[in-house]
Amino acid sequence: MSAEAAYVRIFATWKLPKNIQFSRNVTIPSVKTELITHLIVTGPERDGGVGVSIMIRNTGNLKVLRSALVGGTAAIALLAALPSYAEGVESATRLEEVRVDQGEAGGDTTGIDPVKGIVARSTRSGTKSTTELKEVPQSVTVVGREQIDDQSPQKIDEALRYVAGVSTSTYGTDADTDWFFIRGFQAEQTGVFLDGLSLFQTGFGTFLVDPFFLERIEVIKGPSSVLYGSGNPGGFVNMISKRPTDEPLRYVETGINNFGNGYLGLDFSDKLGSSDVMGYRVTGKLSGGGWETDHAKDFRGTIAPSLTWSPDDSTSLTILSSYQNIDLTHTSTGFLPYVGTVVDSPNFGRIPRDFFYGDEDFDAYERQQAMIGYEFEHTFDNNWTVRQNVRYANVSLKEDALYANGGSFADPTKLARYRFAHDTDVGLLTVDNQLEGEFATGGLEHRLLVGLDYRHYDIDQVQATGGFVPGDLDIDPHDPVYGNVDLPDLFDPYADNEFKRDQIGIYAQDQIKFGGGWVATLNGRYDFVSTKIDDRTAAGLGSTDTDNSKFTWRTALAYEFDNGLTPYVSYSTSFNPATSVDPLNGLPDPDAGKQWEAGVKYQPDFMDALITAAYFDITRENVVKSEFVGGMSRYYAIGEVEARGFEASVQANVTEGLKAIAGFTYIDMEVVKDLRPELVGNTPVQVPDLSASFWLDYAFQNDALSGLSVAAGVRHVGKSWANDANTLRVPSATLVDAAIRYEKDNWSVALNASNLFDKRYIASCQSEASCGYGAGRTFILKASTSF
Incomplete structure (x- = not known):
């Protein structure tokens, strides 16, 4: 059949959102708009929609066009941009008619848009x-x-x-x-x-x-x-x-949990004044009250203003900012000993989950965090796009509190404690410049991305401990007495330094489509990293400078079947410069990672869902290991770990009102190299061997229960190891979550419960002396309205 004579007629109906703005510069990958030869708007609205008839020459990309038409907003924008030729077309051969009924335009088309339901595209x-x-x-x-x-x-x-x-x-x-x-x-x-x-x-x-x-x-x-x-x-x-929205948004949410911690959240967005090119959004939240741990409380507030300027369809600038202040008395169920949490202590049994091991009279934690940045994008007439994303982030933290330190040597029925304090200031500047465009070479369709990014990180920190005298800070976990302990003096800081790191990366990516379904992805990147450390401790190294460079890459191949199935295979690498400084040799070599992954992704045509499954094989080399020798901690990039596993995931808007989420993970992790040969073959701590989850959410569709939704979830956390020697196990746990909501008009009220049956379990242990209880039963009652 001759391409010159072959046309397809596609008829579609869209329900247009209010105040939609048509773009005349929109193109859809793999569809050449100049081949579209006829556009007819077919008269009166039908079911609130607009009928459109397209005549397009058959170039082998009709499947792509049909998918784009079903996409909604992109299709409407394309139709608005098409030329209309009223004559000289009717004599063309018409192959078929396809009818598509499309709902309200919108959806996840940019990768940062709101997700429709729970399935992102x-x-x-x-x-x-x-x-x-x-x-x-x-x-x-x-x-x-x-x-x-x-x-x-x-x-x-x-x-x-x-x-x-x-x-x-x-x-x-x-x-x-x-x-x-x-x-x-x-x-x-x-x-x-x-x-x-x-x-x-x-x-x-x-x-x-x-x-x-x-x-x-x-x-x-x-x-x-x-x-x-x-x-x-x-x-x-x-x-x-969150970013400024096209439509006015006025949203208020308030809630409180069963520990007396309440919050008020506000979210407002609109056009700025009478302008059609500028929009703003202001999101804020205040919260405060108690937590699961006795005597713990907090007060925190955050505000995040943003502004978008879009003078035309090709240019946009979004400014994002936030400020946060937190003042809290510690809430933590972690850093407790294995004996007394995972298993009973012969001296004091099990430590209560709500046990507060600090002292509120001198427990201090203050945080101020601020960020400001922008995202700029411009698309030229040749469809090449430039972007620049910039952000500066700063956080200032001060903490001074008592922490648990295992069983007491002075009184075995009590826990020992010590004082820990730090003063930390961080500045982080990140800039990412990108150029992206599409072109074809022969039968290959390329989407090329090249970029240059820069990161400057600066942390000035002082850390110190004190109060290790046996008996001085002991506390009974079942009958704690607070307020009668003198605050011990701090020792000389064990960490007092300024750590600066600059990283410049040059990268390129080519996504190549060919052969009617094949997708190849090729990546390469070269990084230059410079680290400077000014150690101010008496036994420190003074100033050290270290330079590293590394090439990383990825190659991948996938095939998109017509039925929505996409199998793929990929190989990728990573690197990560060390942050722990060896007192004699400075920074160890960066660790390096590599992974083989083979998987499949499935988007069925009978249901709005994404189903994925993948096998992965990861090797991490140059893992930094430490040992205490001659009164100092030594660090060596000598470790190696392998992780092999399988994971599967389901996210589905099953039917009107029914949503489902499921996940399964199995990991077999093994130490391949270590400073201690006896650890080779063991599994690292804190890594569960198997985890699984399932969440089902249903909104009733009948008139009698309209507006009512119920949900339930099950989470299984597999067993893990509590020590490097793999002699102490953390048992698995299965938890149940639930929710009920009611919505009417623009009001909503909901009650969520996590760990509904108040299962007592250990989330994981970093060591025999540091385990953490998982959160107990927590209810959150919240109400919201939009206007």
């Missing part, structure tokens, strides 16, 4: 450019705003409880830090990003982001240094901030 995190999830050659899970609202997490690690491959809250309940592992590797320090820019953390210089301020949370699993520079091989979390 695209992401920017896996490739740094808007890409369908099924085309990203590694496992990616997106937790959208609706899922966050349904499950009501108050921290980022709580929001990841139903994500396959992630183990969360590994140090128990902790109000000032998010703790999580991805594919068996600790990720909260080198694996946290906000809007695609790093929130690198070391020491106690942590950044905190409340889920209320986020549109979505994306977990990218496996090494990603090819795009983002230094990081751990397990993966990273990219949080996407």
Whole structure:
């Protein structure tokens, strides 16, 4: 059949949103708009929609066009841009007529948009450019705003409880830090990003982001240094901030938990004045009250203003900022001994889960955190796009408190304690410049991304301890007495330094489509890292300078079948410079990671769902190991760990009102090299061998129960090891969550319960002296309204 004579007629109906603005510069990948020869708007509205008839020459890309038409907003924008030729067409051969009924335009089209239901379609995190999830050659899970609202997490690690491959809250309940592992590797320090820019953390210089301020949370699993520079091989979390909306938004939410901790959240967005090109959003939250731990309390407030300027369809500038202040008396169920938590102590039995081992008279924690940055994007007439993303983040932390220190040597019926204090200031500047465009070479369709990014990290920190005299700070975990202890003096700081790190990365990515379904992804990146440490301790090294450079890469191949199935295979590498300084040799060599991953992604045509499964094999080399020799801690890049596993995930808007989330992870992790040969073959601590989760949410559809929703979830946390020798086990635990909601008009009220049956369990143990209780039963009652 001749391409010159072959046309297809496609008829579609859309329900247009209010005030939609048509773009005349929109193109859809693989569809050449100049081949479209006829456009007819077919008269009166039908079912609230507009009928459109398209005549298009058959170039082999009709499947792509049909998918784009079903996409909604992109299709409407395309139709608005098409030329109309009224004559000379009717004589063309017409092959077929396809009818599509499309609902209201909108959806996840840019990778940062709100997720429709709980199933995301695209992401920017896996490739740094808007890409369908099924085309990203590694496992990616997106937790959208609706899922966050349904499950009501108050921290980022709580929001990841139903994500396959992630183990969360590994140090128990902790109000000032998010703790999580991805594919068996600790990720909260080198694996946290906000809007695609790093929130690198070391020491106690942590950044905190409340889920209320986020549109979505994306977990990218496996090494990603090819795009983002230094990081751990397990993966990273990219949080996407709320941004100004096209339609006016006025939202108020308030809630309180069973420990008396309440909050008030506000979220407002609109056009700025009478302008059609500028919009703003202001999100704020105040909270305070008690926590699960006795005597613990906090007061925290955050405000996040943002502004978007879009003078035309090709240019946009978004300014994002936030300020946070936290003042708390510690709430933590972690850092407790194995004997007394996992198993009974012969002297004091089990330590109560709500035991407060500090003293509120001199427990202090103060945090001020501020961020400001922008995202700029411009698309030229040739469809090449330039972007620049910039952010400066600062956090100042002061802490002075008592911590548990195992059983007392003076009185075995009590716990020992010690004083710990630190003063930490962090500044982090990140800049990412990108150029992206599309072109064809022969039968290959390329989407090329090249970039240059820069990261400057500066932490000034002082850490000290005191009060290790036996008996002085002892406390009875069952009958604690507070307020009668003299605050012990601190020893000379064991850490007093300024740590600066500059990283420049040059990277390129080519996503290549060919052969009617093949997708190849090729990445390469070269990083230059300079680290300067000014050690101010008496026994320190003084000033040290270390330079590193590293090439990382990724190659992947996938095939998109017509039935929605996309199998893929990929190989990727990572690197991560050390932060622990050896007193004699300075910084050890950076650790290096590599991963093979083979998986499949499935988007069925009979249901709005994303189903994924993957096998991964990760090797991490040059792992820093330490030993205490001659009165000093020595650090060596000598360790090696392998992690092999399988994970599967389901996110589905099953039917109208029914949503389902499921995840399964199995990890076999093994020490391959270590300073201590007897540890070779063992499994690292804190890594559960098996975890699984299932969440079902149903909104009743009949008139009698209209507005009522119920949900229930089950989480299984597998067994793990509590010590390097693998002689002490942390048992598995199965937990139940539930929720009930009622919505009417613009009002909503919900009650969420996590660990509904108040299962007492240990989240994990870092060592025999440091275990953390998982959170007990927690109820959150919340109400919201929009106007």
